[in-house]
Amino acid sequence: AQRVTQPEKLLSVFKGAPVELKCNYSYSGSPELFWYVQYSRQRLQLLLRHISRESIKGFTADLNKGETSFHLKKPFAQEEDSAMYYCALSLYSGAGSYQLTFGKGTKLSVIP
Amino acid sequence: KAGVTQTPRYLIKTRGQQVTLSCSPISGHRSVSWYQQTPGQGLQFLFEYFSETQRNKGNFPGRFSGRQFSNSRSEMNVSTLELGDSALYLCASSFGTSGRVRRYNEQFFGPGTRLTVL
Numbered sequence: 001a002q003r004v005t006q007p008e009k010l011l012s013v014f015k016g017a018p019v020e021l022k023c024n025y026s027y028s029g030s031p032e033l034f035w036y037v038q039y040s041r042q043r044l045q046l047l048l049r050h051i052s053r054e055s056i057k058g059f060t061a062d063l064n065k066g067e068t069s070f071h072l073k074k075p076f077a078q079e080e081d082s083a084m085y086y087c088a089l090s091l092y093s094g095a096g097s098y099q100l101t102f103g104k105g106t107k108l109s110v111i112p
Numbered sequence: 113k114a115g116v117t118q119t120p121r122y123l124i125k126t127r128g129q130q131v132t133l134s135c136s137p138i139s140g141h142r143s144v145s146w147y148q149q150t151p152g153q154g155l156q157f158l159f160e161y162f163s164e165t166q167r168n169k170g171n172f173p174g175r176f177s178g179r180q181f182s183n184s185r186s187e188m189n190v191s192t193l194e195l196g197d198s199a200l201y202l203c204a205s206s207f208g209t210s211g212r213v214r215r216y217n218e219q220f221f222g223p224g225t226r227l228t229v230l
Contacts, residue, residue, distance in 0.1 A: 032216060043115070043116075043222060043223050043224070044202065045220075045221065046218055090216055093160075093167070093168040094167075095167050096167065096209045096210050097143075097162065097168040098160075098216050099145065099160060099168055099170070100145075100147075100157065100204075100219065101157070102147075102155035103154070104154040105154060
């Protein structure tokens, strides 16, 4: 069955330090992966989609099919990066329908 | 463009009661998905509606049901509430595609409805 694992519940880094939020997935098909972010008192929003291969707010994520990983990275953490981050796998269920399978999330805390 | 709205934002119910939650998607979006978020299980997919039809359902008991109206607004209903149903219920909308087209469209999430079952 498909699964998304985020091994760290909480990650604390100092401002200016590199950040890596880990995400591993299990899926037999060709995965479509995302990172969602939820800032304090805001709604869940899409941060990155692997297929677009772009950098958003300095974050990048590379899909590694060999290691079944999709880690989120940023070279220099900022205080405004403090938030809850969710890795998600999109599954095609047929008839045009997709559903997202989420990891449990990692809370990133950037220490000033 | 107005975002996804959910009403009510907070609800307190007692065991055995039923509850109806409402979701208004972004204008032009035809697909509405529902998710349950709890501290223990995280975010879990409930069901997805497109053009008033349920196309997909997650692994939840039959007490959880939903529907979608012709204006794409959606409701979900939970009957015979249990303590374990206490959660944040999130709705997400997207343009969606018919069964003939396979293309993922970004899901935009609402603020959620916080349900507490006492």
